[in-house]
Amino acid sequence: MDAFVSRKRRRVSGPERLPPQVSKPPPADESHPEEESTDFKLAVLASLHPSLNDEALLEALLVSDGSVEQASESLAQTWNPSPRKKPANSAMGYQSSLSSYRIASPEKGSPKKRLTKRGKTLFLYSPEDVEAHTPCSIIHNFLPAEAADALLLELVEQAPTYKDLEFQLFERTVRSPHTFCFYVNDLESAEKQKTEYIYDGQRVNDVRQSTPKMLEASPEVEEAVNREIQRRICDFYPGAKKLRYQSPDPWKANTAFVNCYDGPQEHVGYHADQLTYLGPRAVIGSLSLGVAREFRVRKVFAEDDQYRKDDGSLADAQGQISIHLPHNSLLIMHAEMQEEWKHSIAQAQAIDPHPLAKSKRLNITYRCYKENLHPKWTPKCKCGMPTVLRCVTRKKENRGRYMWMCHTNYVPGKEGCSFFQWAEFNDDGEPPWATKTTGTLDDKGFASVPDDPSTSAT
Numbered sequence: 001m002d003a004f005v006s007r008k009r010r011r012v013s014g015p016e017r018l019p020p021q022v023s024k025p026p027p028a029d030e031s032h033p034e035e036e037s038t039d040f041k042l043a044v045l046a047s048l049h050p051s052l053n054d055e056a057l058l059e060a061l062l063v064s065d066g067s068v069e070q071a072s073e074s075l076a077q078t079w080n081p082s083p084r085k086k087p088a089n090s091a092m093g094y095q096s097s098l099s100s101y102r103i104a105s106p107e108k109g110s111p112k113k114r115l116t117k118r119g120k121t122l123f124l125y126s127p128e129d130v131e132a133h134t135p136c137s138i139i140h141n142f143l144p145a146e147a148a149d150a151l152l153l154e155l156v157e158q159a160p161t162y163k164d165l166e167f168q169l170f171e172r173t174v175r176s177p178h179t180f181c182f183y184v185n186d187l188e189s190a191e192k193q194k195t196e197y198i199y200d201g202q203r204v205n206d207v208r209q210s211t212p213k214m215l216e217a218s219p220e221v222e223e224a225v226n227r228e229i230q231r232r233i234c235d236f237y238p239g240a241k242k243l244r245y246q247s248p249d250p251w252k253a254n255t256a257f258v259n260c261y262d263g264p265q266e267h268v269g270y271h272a273d274q275l276t277y278l279g280p281r282a283v284i285g286s287l288s289l290g291v292a293r294e295f296r297v298r299k300v301f302a303e304d305d306q307y308r309k310d311d312g313s314l315a316d317a318q319g320q321i322s323i324h325l326p327h328n329s330l331l332i333m334h335a336e337m338q339e340e341w342k343h344s345i346a347q348a349q350a351i352d353p354h355p356l357a358k359s360k361r362l363n364i365t366y367r368c369y370k371e372n373l374h375p376k377w378t379p380k381c382k383c384g385m386p387t388v389l390r391c392v393t394r395k396k397e398n399r400g401r402y403m404w405m406c407h408t409n410y411v412p413g414k415e416g417c418s419f420f421q422w423a424e425f426n427d428d429g430e431p432p433w434a435t436k437t438t439g440t441l442d443d444k445g446f447a448s449v450p451d452d453p454s455t456s457a458t
């Protein structure tokens with residue numbers, strides 16, 4: 001999970017702490033080529049008004065002309081002290097089966113008709129609709145039923161030890177809206193994660209070895225992800241053998257974030273996953289277990305796209321798509337997902353309790369970390385810290401370019417520097433210091449690396 005908030009520095013009194021997989025868009029600083037603050041504002045509002053759904057928050061932000069304070073005040077007047085829930089029939093949702101509208105990919109030449117509308121949610125259920133309208137595939141009933149249940153039970157047992165997040169906001173400490181934990185395949189990798197890797201400028205102490213059932217499911221996830229990558233290329237990029245930045249090696253799961261959402265209010269705001277260790281155009285396999293929840297996605301438009309509103313501000317309120325994630329479904333987020341879309345788990349008005357998980361949804365996001373993006377190789381900022389990898393999404397002239405940036409700004413009590421460097425990758429998604437082509441993966445799923453760390457970019 002990534003940028004669950006972005007921030008505008010002048011509004012925040014202290015840096016917030018975010019989950020390790022969270023990446024924030026760069027601060028609003030002239031030395032940085034991009035700024036994005038709507039998600040941050042929404043995250044602020046979500047923390048101040050946890051009982052309200054994303055649509056209500058967005059609407060309030062829009063009518064308040066982007067002012068968080070004004071939006072918060074008007075929400076308080078409208079919804080507090082006894083927050084009302086939207087009646088079920090007022091949900092801004094529509095449709096379900098869209099197969100008859102199947103959209104050809106841009107490569108096939110026909111313009112893609114946008115089916116989402118500002119302020120509306122388009123609900124998708126079938127795998128055909130999901131893959132036709134989003135950069136995702138979904139496989140229902142993914143694991144054998146007993147294996148899925150056993151995996152769920154293992155995680156339900158661990159979930160009470162997961163941590164939520166606390167971050168500073170307007171001189172208040174705010175709780176994150178769900179809990180999570182970070183897993184890797186073996187104890188040696190866990191130790192490396194704790195001592196060598198940096199997330200938002202800090203080390204992570206709680207890195208665990210994946211549970212036996214997580215490891216058991218891993219080869220099946222890998223097989224499905226690799227199969228779906230190939231199928232998607234065939235169906236949506238006719239004539240292509242491999243996508244830009246795609247590794248020639250098979251996708252391999254060597255890390256996993258497990259998220260727990262206990263009850264309908266727990267959620268995660270709109271974000272894109274941090275690419276620092278995954279690299280460009282990362283593919284992620286996300287297994288849902290327990291209570292069914294809605295996975296919301298929306299496309300990120302460049303600032304000067306046609307979607308700018310009459311008042312000149314960005315049309316962040318473009319419609320969103322909701323993908324239903326039942327127990328034992330595998331959602332694959334494909335190449336363009338993190339760069340061009342944002343995703344979230346929406347608050348629910350109600351949930352159907354699951355017989356084994358009760359009110360909980362457990363979600364495993366299997367990921368493939370690249371050894372060439374280990375922090376020992378990546379550029380260091382002026383603070384001497386390994387930098388964070390981000391993609392420009394808003395500024396049209398640089399949209400799609402990657403950059404290395406300082407993230408010490410986000411460590412409580414520390415001021416960061418203005419380090420910025422464009423990030424380059426070869427066609428296989430490897431950085432320039434990967435001097436030799438990565439032919440094979442080692443037994444931890446990492447690609448081979450150059451021998452000499454002095455070749456790393458500075």
Ligand SMILES: O=C(O)CCC(=O)C(=O)O
Nearest residue numbers: 001002257259345363365
């Ligand atoms: O819970 C989910 O399905 C999504 C979690 C997520 O976005 C993440 O871990 O980055």
Ligand SMILES: [Fe+2]
Nearest residue numbers: 001002272273
């Ligand atoms: Fe995510």
